[in-house]
Amino acid sequence: MSDIDTLPPADETAVNPVGGIDQAVGDFQYDVNYEFDAGTGLNENTVRYISSVKKEAPWILEFRLKALKTFLEKPMPTHWATTDLNNIDFSKIRYYLSQGQKPKRTWDEVPDDIKKTFERLGIPEQERKFLAGVEAQFDSEAAYSNIKDIVAKQGVIFCNSTEALREHPEIFKKFFGKVIPTGDNKFSALNSAVFSGGSFIYVPPGVKVAQPLQAYFRINAENFGQFERTLIIADEGSEVVYMEGCTAPKFSTSTLHSAVVELVALKGAKIQYITVQNWANNVFNLVTKRGVAHEDAEIKWIDCNIGSRLTMKYPGVVLKGKRARGEVISIALANDGQHQDTGAKMIHAADDTTSVIVAKSISVGQGRSTYRGQVHIPKHLKGCKNNTECDALLINSNSRTDTYPAITVRGDTHAVQHEASVSKVNEEQIFYMQQRGLTEAQAMSLAVNGFVNDLVRQFPMEYSVELKRLIDLEMEGSVG
Amino acid sequence: MSSLEIRDLVVALTATPEKPIVKGLNLTIKTGEVHAIMGPNGTGKSTLSKAIAGHPDYTITGGDVLLDGKSILEMEPDERARAGLFLAFQYPSEIPGVSIANFLRAAVQARMAEGEELDATGYYKKLYSKMDLLKIDRKFTSRSVNEGFSGGEKKRCEILQMAMLEPAFSLMDETDSGLDIDALKIVAEGVNAMRGEKLGVLLITHYQRLLDYIVPDFVHVMYDGRIVKSGDKNLALELEAKGYDWVKTDLATA
Numbered sequence A: 001m002s003d004i005d006t007l008p009p010a011d012e013t014a015v016n017p018v019g020g021i022d023q024a025v026g027d028f029q030y031d032v033n034y035e036f037d038a039g040t041g042l043n044e045n046t047v048r049y050i051s052s053v054k055k056e057a058p059w060i061l062e063f064r065l066k067a068l069k070t071f072l073e074k075p076m077p078t079h080w081a082t083t084d085l086n087n088i089d090f091s092k093i094r095y096y097l098s099q100g101q102k103p104k105r106t107w108d109e110v111p112d113d114i115k116k117t118f119e120r121l122g123i124p125e126q127e128r129k130f131l132a133g134v135e136a137q138f139d140s141e142a143a144y145s146n147i148k149d150i151v152a153k154q155g156v157i158f159c160n161s162t163e164a165l166r167e168h169p170e171i172f173k174k175f176f177g178k179v180i181p182t183g184d185n186k187f188s189a190l191n192s193a194v195f196s197g198g199s200f201i202y203v204p205p206g207v208k209v210a211q212p213l214q215a216y217f218r219i220n221a222e223n224f225g226q227f228e229r230t231l232i233i234a235d236e237g238s239e240v241v242y243m244e245g246c247t248a249p250k251f252s253t254s255t256l257h258s259a260v261v262e263l264v265a266l267k268g269a270k271i272q273y274i275t276v277q278n279w280a281n282n283v284f285n286l287v288t289k290r291g292v293a294h295e296d297a298e299i300k301w302i303d304c305n306i307g308s309r310l311t312m313k314y315p316g317v318v319l320k321g322k323r324a325r326g327e328v329i330s331i332a333l334a335n336d337g338q339h340q341d342t343g344a345k346m347i348h349a350a351d352d353t354t355s356v357i358v359a360k361s362i363s364v365g366q367g368r369s370t371y372r373g374q375v376h377i378p379k380h381l382k383g384c385k386n387n388t389e390c391d392a393l394l395i396n397s398n399s400r401t402d403t404y405p406a407i408t409v410r411g412d413t414h415a416v417q418h419e420a421s422v423s424k425v426n427e428e429q430i431f432y433m434q435q436r437g438l439t440e441a442q443a444m445s446l447a448v449n450g451f452v453n454d455l456v457r458q459f460p461m462e463y464s465v466e467l468k469r470l471i472d473l474e475m476e477g478s479v480g
Numbered sequence B: 001m002s003s004l005e006i007r008d009l010v011v012a013l014t015a016t017p018e019k020p021i022v023k024g025l026n027l028t029i030k031t032g033e034v035h036a037i038m039g040p041n042g043t044g045k046s047t048l049s050k051a052i053a054g055h056p057d058y059t060i061t062g063g064d065v066l067l068d069g070k071s072i073l074e075m076e077p078d079e080r081a082r083a084g085l086f087l088a089f090q091y092p093s094e095i096p097g098v099s100i101a102n103f104l105r106a107a108v109q110a111r112m113a114e115g116e117e118l119d120a121t122g123y124y125k126k127l128y129s130k131m132d133l134l135k136i137d138r139k140f141t142s143r144s145v146n147e148g149f150s151g152g153e154k155k156r157c158e159i160l161q162m163a164m165l166e167p168a169f170s171l172m173d174e175t176d177s178g179l180d181i182d183a184l185k186i187v188a189e190g191v192n193a194m195r196g197e198k199l200g201v202l203l204i205t206h207y208q209r210l211l212d213y214i215v216p217d218f219v220h221v222m223y224d225g226r227i228v229k230s231g232d233k234n235l236a237l238e239l240e241a242k243g244y245d246w247v248k249t250d251l252a253t254a
Helices: A044-053 A057-071 A083-087 A114-122 A123-130 A161-167 A170-177 A186-194 A427-435 A440-456 A459-479 B047-055 B077-083 B100-112 B120-133 B138-142 B151-165 B180-193 B209-213 B233-242 B244-253
Strands: A133-138 A139-149 A159-160 A199-203 A213-218 A229-232 A239-247 A255-257 A260-266 A270-279 A283-293 A297-308 A310-313 A316-319 A327-336 A339-348 A356-366 A368-377 A385-395 A400-409 A415-425 B005-012 B020-030 B033-039 B058-067 B083-086 B094-100 B168-172 B200-205 B216-223 B226-231
Touching: A044 A057, A044 A186, A044 A400, A057 A186, A057 B209, A083 B005, A114 A123, A114 A139, A114 A213, A123 A133, A123 A213, A123 A459, A123 B209, A123 B244, A133 B058, A139 A159, A139 A161, A139 B077, A159 A161, A161 A199, A170 B020, A186 A260, A199 A213, A199 A239, A199 A368, A229 A239, A229 A270, A229 A459, A229 B151, A260 A270, A260 A297, A270 A459, A270 B047, A283 A297, A297 A339, A297 A459, A297 B094, A316 A327, A316 A356, A327 A339, A327 A440, A327 A459, A339 A356, A356 A368, A356 A400, A356 A440, A356 B100, A356 B180, A368 A385, A385 A400, A385 A440, A385 B083, A415 A440, A427 B094, A440 A459, A440 B077, A440 B094, A440 B100, B005 B047, B005 B200, B020 B047, B020 B058, B020 B138, B020 B200, B020 B226, B033 B233, B047 B058, B047 B077, B047 B083, B047 B168, B047 B200, B077 B083, B077 B200, B083 B151, B094 B100, B094 B209, B100 B120, B100 B151, B120 B151, B180 B209, B200 B209, B216 B233, B216 B244, B226 B233, B226 B244, B233 B244
Parallel strands: A133 A213, A199 A229, A213 A239, A229 A260, A239 A270, A255 A283, A260 A283, A270 A297, A283 A310, A283 A316, A297 A327, A310 A339, A316 A339, A327 A356, A339 A368, A356 A385, A368 A400, A385 A415, B033 B200, B033 B216, B083 B168, B168 B200
Antiparallel strands: A133 A139, A159 A199, B005 B020, B005 B058, B216 B226
């Protein structure tokens, strides 16, 4: 098990001894000349431009244009969500920026200005050490995409959405937009109109991908919107672990990240999807993530949200087949000026399905965290189980936390459990740790790490180390 | 040899700085010495130890505290700790989810120079030898710090931390409170095992009982924010026999 609650050296930028992950924050930017630029603002021409540079089939353009219409028609969901959404100025965002649509297969071929960004983030090194494949997206397109031969030989497909549409249209079209329809919400519609990049994964029946596949999403340009689209299909009895990381430099203007991620776990398949994101605090992060679990299948979301100005994300699982299992583990850390509005959705649609939600949020300073959960078990089903646990930790009295669990259970053969707790890190605890020689930031970091420790133990080692490092950095920044 | 010098110290609650609790206290402790401060409740004993450690609830409004001749008053609590001051808490805090082993490891790491890496093998070797010394079960350090601990376990945890961090001066705030006689003996044995020329101890206690097990070199009686009497271990016995009223009447007649 990982040694998650030990502290790093006092020097926060030191090289991580365990994962070999670069310890530098994502806050840096190199100048890049973009060959392809859809300009600023969003209209039909923007969508046509994106579709044409990607040389897409007509049905995709049609899909995009229809989605644009839906996006424009749908109101901002401020009747239930924060009015901060109104501060997004869609006319000032750049919707497509790239140096080309075809990712390189070796790092040597990646243009220097982009390569050095990923090198600084430690991606090539991680790939060598513990990944089965990597896709590195820079603004709108993947700059690099590669899968280890041994995995490719098993028939596993791992590429970005642009390539998948060209090379695997038959699989793509069958599942694309089926888990999350365009009109699911305003931002899924926006993504459907202007999506670019994101991963496409297909795992053939019975294949168990031994090492994780990883995508890294990097926003480099100011006033930019990143709209990756990920689709993962695990065929019968297969297993895959996918991990994603994200960073962006700190700009004075706001940046938009609005992804759509669809997972399909066919009979008996297992998908584990791990996110550790560290957005700069000017990023609006509005992401729709959902999976469908067929008979005896299992989908597990591990979602760690650190940074951003506003994150709204509620990974969900539709438990479509008997005995399917869904799990969401959510960790959200809201620091000053940040609002983490996160949670989970579990839609039970077959007998004997099980769902588990464990959400832990940490609010620091003026940071605000909100948990929204939806568990739905209809009357005609039998033997469904849900267990929901929401724990909030407040560090200093200005923090705010809200919990909105909506659990609808009809029928009388189900077992549902809900627990919620709020605890505080008090001055006495901090003083106690300081008296042992830890700085105030280290003390807060240790308290936070202790709070999430039981969840982090379930993470792959490299990611638990990365999460701990990000918590340390956030705490470091929160001490005046 | 190190020294901890408390000079004309005046301490008040941060909330009410105009009402001093410690009212001009003088005391010098050298490494190798064990001093005991005794006194009735509410006389400022705990205030003294917390103020020296830098607790934010207390403000030093007069005087100074010098560690090897240098004032520590401008230092943060963690800087004071790393400089060699240890406070054994009367009521230690719980840190859920953080094991004693990892907590101590973080504390040891915090004392190392920038860029210096903690040697995990060496750390555990030292931890286990200290645990053996204090007769602590190996399983103890995998438990979360103070979470669900009995009074005795909390004090044992404090003593283990003190043993690992090897401070120059340890301020022990009512370490005996809430302990049965067996736990008291274990704590005392621990302190006695660490006693030596590298450690100075300030024992704060209400009762003479602890001093049967940790025999002090000096005993001071604190009353109304000051030290009013100092002597050797016999002073503690005299105090036990005559009670604190003896000090009060003694003062009144002085």
